[in-house]
Amino acid sequence: MHPPAFPLLSVQDLKAYFYMDEGVVKAVDGVSFDVYPGQVVGIVGESGCGKSVTMKAILQILEPGGKIVSGKVQLRVRRAGRPDLDTGGPNSAEELLDLTRLHPNSKLMRKIRGAEIALIPQEPMAAFSPVHTVGSQIMEAILLHNKVSKAEARQRAIDAFRAVGISMPEQRIDAYSWELSGGLRQRAIIAMALSCNPRLLIADEPTTAIDVTTQAQILRLLRDLQREKDTAIIFITHDLGVIAQMAHYVVVMYLGRVMEQGPVNEIFANPRHPYTQALLKSIPSVQSTPRVRLPTISGSIPHPFNRPKGCPFHPRCTQFIRGVCDSAAPELLAVGKDHLASCFLYQSQEVTA
Amino acid sequence: MLRYILQRLLLIPVLLFIFSILVFALVQAPPGDFLTSYIASLASSGSSLDQELIDMLKAQYGLDKPVHIQYLRWMGNLLSGNLGLSLEYQRPNAELIAERLGLTVLLALLSFVFTWVIAVPIGIYSATHRNSLLDYIVTVVNYIGVATPNFMLALVLMWWAFSYFGLSVTGLFSREFEQAPWSLAKVADLLKHIWLPMIIIGVAGTARLTRIMRANLLDELNKPYMVAGRARGLSEWQLVMKYPVRLAINPLASTIGWYLPELFSGSLIVATVMNLQNIGPLLLRALISQDMYLAGSILLIYCFLAILGTLISDILIAWLDPRIRMEKVGA
Numbered sequence A: 001m002h003p004p005a006f007p008l009l010s011v012q013d014l015k016a017y018f019y020m021d022e023g024v025v026k027a028v029d030g031v032s033f034d035v036y037p038g039q040v041v042g043i044v045g046e047s048g049c050g051k052s053v054t055m056k057a058i059l060q061i062l063e064p065g066g067k068i069v070s071g072k073v074q075l076r077v078r079r080a081g082r083p084d085l086d087t088g089g090p091n092s093a094e095e096l097l098d099l100t101r102l103h104p105n106s107k108l109m110r111k112i113r114g115a116e117i118a119l120i121p122q123e124p125m126a127a128f129s130p131v132h133t134v135g136s137q138i139m140e141a142i143l144l145h146n147k148v149s150k151a152e153a154r155q156r157a158i159d160a161f162r163a164v165g166i167s168m169p170e171q172r173i174d175a176y177s178w179e180l181s182g183g184l185r186q187r188a189i190i191a192m193a194l195s196c197n198p199r200l201l202i203a204d205e206p207t208t209a210i211d212v213t214t215q216a217q218i219l220r221l222l223r224d225l226q227r228e229k230d231t232a233i234i235f236i237t238h239d240l241g242v243i244a245q246m247a248h249y250v251v252v253m254y255l256g257r258v259m260e261q262g263p264v265n266e267i268f269a270n271p272r273h274p275y276t277q278a279l280l281k282s283i284p285s286v287q288s289t290p291r292v293r294l295p296t297i298s299g300s301i302p303h304p305f306n307r308p309k310g311c312p313f314h315p316r317c318t319q320f321i322r323g324v325c326d327s328a329a330p331e332l333l334a335v336g337k338d339h340l341a342s343c344f345l346y347q348s349q350e351v352t353a
Numbered sequence B: 001m002l003r004y005i006l007q008r009l010l011l012i013p014v015l016l017f018i019f020s021i022l023v024f025a026l027v028q029a030p031p032g033d034f035l036t037s038y039i040a041s042l043a044s045s046g047s048s049l050d051q052e053l054i055d056m057l058k059a060q061y062g063l064d065k066p067v068h069i070q071y072l073r074w075m076g077n078l079l080s081g082n083l084g085l086s087l088e089y090q091r092p093n094a095e096l097i098a099e100r101l102g103l104t105v106l107l108a109l110l111s112f113v114f115t116w117v118i119a120v121p122i123g124i125y126s127a128t129h130r131n132s133l134l135d136y137i138v139t140v141v142n143y144i145g146v147a148t149p150n151f152m153l154a155l156v157l158m159w160w161a162f163s164y165f166g167l168s169v170t171g172l173f174s175r176e177f178e179q180a181p182w183s184l185a186k187v188a189d190l191l192k193h194i195w196l197p198m199i200i201i202g203v204a205g206t207a208r209l210t211r212i213m214r215a216n217l218l219d220e221l222n223k224p225y226m227v228a229g230r231a232r233g234l235s236e237w238q239l240v241m242k243y244p245v246r247l248a249i250n251p252l253a254s255t256i257g258w259y260l261p262e263l264f265s266g267s268l269i270v271a272t273v274m275n276l277q278n279i280g281p282l283l284l285r286a287l288i289s290q291d292m293y294l295a296g297s298i299l300l301i302y303c304f305l306a307i308l309g310t311l312i313s314d315i316l317i318a319w320l321d322p323r324i325r326m327e328k329v330g331a
């Protein structure tokens, strides 16, 4: 895939911390990546590395105590009054908006959530209120972002159900979430996310906790929808097999930072960062063993209050350079075309300096 | 659902039968009966009844019969809608209860409304502003509120009002209105008096309800549907009021039925301490003087309302929560 010239979303050195009684959790500590229109960006990393918090920070829906400390989240938005024009680079119909400058509860920020960037949250099983019908919650999203009647919103919700392959959508729309099977619930939440035609969909581990067959169906559904509507997707998973299958571009995270990012083929064929290499080494071939869980690599993840100084990966790294890796954090620098790594092995000038 | 309600309704007579035996055993439990304690009180004041009169009264009230016959007589009367005659007041029990019912229900309803109107908003504020200064204050006040027996609160407030303002805040009416027929002035006088018992009776419940509301809501605020709601563009206020508050209130709202017996009982101790003319002191007096049919009637009505209240609560929770509704229809 050849990416268009200008990204749809550009995250630049984003930091989001949680301030708690026990101390500060630097959940996201300098994350940068771009998402181009129609591109699928896969984000991988062990549990707790800040994938979900990064997404919540982009949408400014961090839980109480969480704050964006610095960085930018630039989104291309349709300029008011000209919603019809949208492709190409920032032109007269579009502008760049730094979401971090908006108040989290502001009208504009709320308009972006759901309408421009939609989220499939990490725990889809509990993503609906159990005492409201699934349909009423999807209609709510439609009514929030479109000037339509209730009847029209209901029709759109039914259409969204049909689009994600739910049979008998007219009846299922009035069901409660707990009346639906895991697969149907997952489809319903995808229907909600897509109901307002967002340009960017964030799918936070959309296939965990469902069986393998349903998982494959959901992945196919997401890919088809993405191709059909040219929606950009940020796809979060622990599963390198899924990444290989779904993503155009891969971002590898560790302890709130990006370790490496690059086109999917580059990452799998030519991983540069020791962390990525360790991850990939534990699976013999991505093609032969699809959907393996993120392999465990030796050493344990440090406690969030106790981040290592320097390169966050240094206590577990086999290529650790004493006096360098534990003194300063490496920068994310180019190691190939569209391929970046954050490791002193590729920053020779700093090693000698 | 209908079948479920019907089943529960059919159960009521069975439960009432069991409760009636328990209630009767309870009012019979103290040694002696109304007459022996009446005679004793007469004797202590120097006068006495002659044996003939005693025997006649005994026969009239069936006190000379064995206990199970007394129970059957009582039940027979109850089933024909007759609550019997009060031994002490020599008036129909139904009349004595009816006389005080209005004020009892009014006071209980007011405390109930007071409790909810105060507790729910404060609970919501406390949970959504967790660990704020006001939340801490609310938490401390709640601890005190839950821990203070309300009769003690009544005594303290009465003493305080009397010693600093020279006000006597007992009773529900000023002296001049106590026996007066109903009039606008009497209603105004009632309103001037009723707020204090309303607060005193409501305080503990308010503190308890606030705490439960806060805890329930805190649980709900961490649920994944909150993330989903924010992500689809709801404002924080819309989101909190529509989903978590609803879910946090459901279990509370379903306890409303439990207040039904309380509407009738009239907070026995507070009412006695504050000299309120509701059913509470009437029951206490009847228990002490062994006016057993009056006490028995009040207690049995109380049981009936408790059973009915539980049923209402169960219906309410099924109505509010589709998951429970489904369970009961399915069963």
Ligand SMILES: Nc1ncnc2c1ncn2[C@@H]1O[C@H](COP(=O)(O)OP(=O)(O)OP(=O)(O)O)[C@@H](O)[C@H]1O
Pocket: A018, A020, A025, A026, A027, A045, A046, A047, A048, A049, A050, A051, A052, A053, A054, A063, A064, A065, A066, A122, A304
């Ligand atoms: N509400 C919160 N309050 C405090 N700390 C939090 C909160 N949410 C997340 N964190 C912390 O932030 C860090 C990153 O969490 P995050 O949920 O982003 O991980 P993740 O990469 O999504 O992991 P997983 O794969 O398990 O979903 C963790 O250390 C976590 O403990």
Ligand code: SF4
Pocket: A273, A274, A275, A311, A312, A313, A314, A315, A317, A318, A319, A320, A321, A325, A330, A342, A343, A344, A345
């Ligand atoms: S910077 Fe040093 S410790 Fe970190 S990954 Fe590279 S070699 Fe390993």
Ligand SMILES: [Mg+2]
Pocket: A051, A052, A053, A122, A204
């Ligand atoms: Mg996560």
